[in-house]
Amino acid sequence: MLGVLGGMGPLASAEFMRRLTLLTPAERDQDHIPAVLWSDPRVPDRTAARLGGGEDPLPALLRGIRGLEAAGCGAIAIPCNTVHGWFEAMQAATPLPILHIVDAAAAELARLGVPRGRIGVMGTAGTLAMRLYQQRLEGRGYECLVPTETEMARLVTPGIAEVKANRVAEAHAPLAESARALAARGARAVVLGCTEIPLGIAAGPPLPFPVCDTIDALARAAIGWARGA
Amino acid sequence: MLGVLGGMGPLASAEFMRRLTLLTPAERDQDHIPAVLWSDPRVPDRTAARLGGGEDPLPALLRGIRGLEAAGCGAIAIPCNTVHGWFEAMQAATPLPILHIVDAAAAELARLGVPRGRIGVMGTAGTLAMRLYQQRLEGRGYECLVPTETEMARLVTPGIAEVKANRVAEAHAPLAESARALAARGARAVVLGCTEIPLGIAAGPPLPFPVCDTIDALARAAIGWARGA
Numbered sequence: 001m002l003g004v005l006g007g008m009g010p011l012a013s014a015e016f017m018r019r020l021t022l023l024t025p026a027e028r029d030q031d032h033i034p035a036v037l038w039s040d041p042r043v044p045d046r047t048a049a050r051l052g053g054g055e056d057p058l059p060a061l062l063r064g065i066r067g068l069e070a071a072g073c074g075a076i077a078i079p080c081n082t083v084h085g086w087f088e089a090m091q092a093a094t095p096l097p098i099l100h101i102v103d104a105a106a107a108e109l110a111r112l113g114v115p116r117g118r119i120g121v122m123g124t125a126g127t128l129a130m131r132l133y134q135q136r137l138e139g140r141g142y143e144c145l146v147p148t149e150t151e152m153a154r155l156v157t158p159g160i161a162e163v164k165a166n167r168v169a170e171a172h173a174p175l176a177e178s179a180r181a182l183a184a185r186g187a188r189a190v191v192l193g194c195t196e197i198p199l200g201i202a203a204g205p206p207l208p209f210p211v212c213d214t215i216d217a218l219a220r221a222a223i224g225w226a227r228g229a
Numbered sequence: 230m231l232g233v234l235g236g237m238g239p240l241a242s243a244e245f246m247r248r249l250t251l252l253t254p255a256e257r258d259q260d261h262i263p264a265v266l267w268s269d270p271r272v273p274d275r276t277a278a279r280l281g282g283g284e285d286p287l288p289a290l291l292r293g294i295r296g297l298e299a300a301g302c303g304a305i306a307i308p309c310n311t312v313h314g315w316f317e318a319m320q321a322a323t324p325l326p327i328l329h330i331v332d333a334a335a336a337e338l339a340r341l342g343v344p345r346g347r348i349g350v351m352g353t354a355g356t357l358a359m360r361l362y363q364q365r366l367e368g369r370g371y372e373c374l375v376p377t378e379t380e381m382a383r384l385v386t387p388g389i390a391e392v393k394a395n396r397v398a399e400a401h402a403p404l405a406e407s408a409r410a411l412a413a414r415g416a417r418a419v420v421l422g423c424t425e426i427p428l429g430i431a432a433g434p435p436l437p438f439p440v441c442d443t444i445d446a447l448a449r450a451a452i453g454w455a456r457g458a
Contacts, residue, residue: 010250010261014243014250029238
């Protein structure tokens with residue numbers, strides 16, 4: 001049984017469950033992957049904790065992990081990029097393997113035909129400040145471009161907030177503009193490194209360059225785990 | 230915290246989580262409803278159990294309910310109509326209130342401007358054979374029309390199976406044809422009384438008469454519970 005630590009945000013978690021289902025080869029209910037989704041949107045804001053001295057989310061995260069352990073799960077997927085800043089602390093606190101979303105993104109980039117080189121990485125201000133993607137991908141031959149501070153303030157941060165407030169259609173234009181700016185600066189692909197971003201990007205016409213959807217990427221990693229288990 | 234006993238099927242459960250999120254007035258993650266989704270697609274087939282002497286699903290349902298109790302949930306929603314044939318047995322086995330999907334559908338019909346009268350009810354062969362909707366709605370002034378046996382075999386049962394096999398687009402034509410046939414026989418509204426059916430219906434152009442989507446209906450009932458709790 002797969003454990004999904006979600007609610008960050010809840011729409012991204014629901015979409016993760018949808019993609020997990022749609023990407024699983026199945027002919028009937030009983031062919032699908034059993035999963036428990038712990039969707040607790042009350043987890044303190046991850047970016048505020050990292051950048052502004054906001055409340056530590058770790059105790060709430062560990063409550064969710066305890067719940068997934070008690071449910072009998074065999075591995076944990078977390079459809080939120082920023083929370084992977086607490087990956088080591090979470091992994092140290094549970095015997096269950098946690099699937100790392102940046103590893104899943106790297107596998108997805110390779111699947112998209114971009115196994116190395118210059119890529120764009122969009123994400124929350126917290127994810128970018130922690131250099132989550134850079135730390136894990138630069139050793140594998142990737143060079144990560146990120147939005148400028150102006151692009152973050154004008155496009156990415158407001159776009160993510162629109163999705164969290166259920167205004168998905170309104171999120172498309174600013175998020176797509178930020179992705180296009182990264183491609184214009186030489187990115188061969190753009191990682192949508194916050195699980196709200198693919199929801200906004202999907203609400204408009206497709207972009208003319210490869211995008212790495214971290215919801216799909218994590219769903220494929222989870223399906224791979226379930227097949228091997 | 231809301232408990233969701235799901236996986237029947239898993240795409241309908243994921244869509245329930247999506248609608249629960251999108252129908253909740255919210256400006257940020259922390260405004261959304263905490264929920265645990267127990268998505269176990271291995272629950273034995275409900276229609277086969279009811280009609281063909283298939284394996285009893287009750288033990289698997291009770292395992293899910295025990296899991297939701299242990300997670301600290303305060304109420305249970307089950308986005309599967311057929312399983313409500315075991316409603317009394319489940320409710321007798323847990324102190325948590327279970328929101329009945331047919332009551333939620335009745336509230337949705339009233340919201341759609343159809344508080345009584347002749348309605349169509351689509352569902353699995355199991356749901357229709359158990360007269361789940363007729364039993365609960367006929368005392369409230371509704372008259373329920375159901376698909377003919379030929380329509381069930383040619384349109385409804387194959388349409389539901391397409392959704393469970395992830396072929397959502399292919400499910401639209403047969404399910405919409407069955408809904409239109411009920412409207413042509415005098416139904417003022419059609420209840421999509423199997424949570425796979427709204428997924429197929431939504432994959433094509435909207436129908437020209439009111440349809441009661443039981444995923445939305447149950448999501449609204451759950452939001453009502455969370456607001457009152």
